[in-house]
Amino acid sequence: MASTTFVLKEPTSKDETLVYMLFRFNNKRLKFSTGEKILPKFWNPEKQRAKETKQFPDYLEFNTRLDNCESAIKTVHRRLVNDKILPTVANLKEELLKELLDEEEQEGMTLFKFIEELIKTTSKRPNTIKNYKQAQARLTEYRTARKRKLDFEDINLDFYYDFTKYLQDKKYSVNSIAGFIRNIKVFMNEATDRGINKNLEYLNKRFKVVEEHADAVYLTQDELKKIYELDLSNNERLDRVRDLFIVGCYTGLRFSDLEYVTQENFIKDNTQIRLKTQKTGGVVVIPVHKFVKQIYDKYFGVLPTSISNQKMNDYIKEVAELAKIEDKVLISITKGGKREQSSHLKHELISTHTARRSFATNLYLADVPAITIMKITGHKTEKAFMKYIRLSQEENADKLINHPFFN
Structure with a gap:
């Protein structure tokens, strides 16, 4: 019924x-x-x-x-x-x-009206809506700058190349441009599914999302231990942020999921966490690391409350700086069609997402099979999962040194 x-x-x-x-x-x-x-x-x-x-x-x-x-x-x-x-x-x-949406409304629907309606009615998560709005803003800026009409029938290869060039001239990175193109394809797919759009040139294989492998850091086991053992008893703000971050590093959960972890999620005498994730709706079961168990006991079964992502990112950088996570890291990024490099102290690059990346990389370095880690991270393909793995050339060589081929 x-x-x-x-x-x-x-x-x-x-x-x-x-x-x-x-x-x-x-x-x-x-x-x-x-x-x-x-x-x-x-x-x-x-x-x-x-x-x-x-x-x-x-x-x-x-x-x-x-x-x-x-x-x-x-x-x-x-x-x-x-x-x-x-x-x-x-x-x-x-x-x-x-x-x-009656036929008259469908016939009078323009690309920009449709995007506005989609943003207004979608049930997607706030970050996705934010990305939709950014793509909408770039399209509006492009239309104004080029002084050209822009509707469904205009989203073709000529538009694709010119729009990409426009964004490169504006010094957007390759991955930022990829995000805008990806969401334009989302808009077009939605309009096509609803019978509003008939132009399918956006499906051309040359109308593609071009990404580059972004440089991103992970924290080693030794670095995580330094952060975990850092005495923050005189700073409750950083103490709670550090503890929540450590839980993320040893569970692989997104920070959007950590706030939903309660005592009921700890099963089998608190040796496992079972949780339905917010982003995918999939259920994960994660072994409880000793650090996570100690944090669980510290807060009597109630993990620290999550704060805004922006504040969390700021505070965890403070924590990492206090823990002396200060190796120099060289970051490369393509902007405006040119490859740029910059040097940073490692603590400056740490964010909430570093936790999930650290979890995946440290397990991979410990020779846990990728498919086993993916059961927790929720990645559907090994290709997508491997984007999370952050190994230097030296770490890769260290991992191989004990392989039978080299002995």
Whole structure:
């Protein structure tokens, strides 16, 4: 039996928050952003509609739009069933978007209107939405600078080469440009799936996302030990940040997942952590390292609260500097089509993501099979996983020295 519910994205927020529609069917769930926003104080969670109050005079129109969403999802679900098509999350979402966007709106939809609508209604994570907005901004700047029309039919190879050249002239790095191109392809794919776009030149193999292997650091076991043993008893702020960072280094969890680790996630006498990850929804089971166990005991089973990513990055650099993580590191990056090199102290390059990278690299150096590590990191392919591994030429030689081939 299919069912529809409406929930707030952030029910305890003091600001307006998105309303999601959840449609459950055949033991599956479609999560759809209605694009509607409301202050939680005006929301009736029992009726799953806006409260009928003078303080929110638009409640009638607001609730009508939610009614229309509910009616639309029921219609498309019934249509698929009647046509003997097995409903899936993908085809339901596609048909729902068509149902909510009538033919006249589809015909009048421009590329920039579509991107705006996609950003407004997507249920993607905040970082993904941020990347969408950055790609949108670059497209807007490009259109203005080139004084040219830019719509679906204009996203072709000529655009690709000129847009890439424009970004190179603006001194964007290769990987930044790759991100913009990747999201333009996302916009075009979404528009194509919804029947709005007919131009498929963006699928040409030459319309490609070009990336370079980014220089990034990892922390060795010795460096992690120095950070872990650093006396921060007189600085609670850095002490808690250090402890959370260490947990990341020995679990491989993203920082977006660490805040969801509770006592219930520690299983088998606290020897393993079992957690459903936020980004992929996959379940991981991770052996508990002795440092993690000690931190777990230190906080009586409640890990330190995560703070904003930006503050975490700033604070962990402070911690690493105090721990004397100061080797010089040479970083290379391509900007404006030219390869640039710069020297940094290692602690200056450490961020929250260094934890996950350190976890993968240290296990790899310990001869743990890649496929075993991938079970924890969640990488689907060894190619994607190997991007995480950070070995110098010397470390690679050290790893090989005991191989039978060299003995």
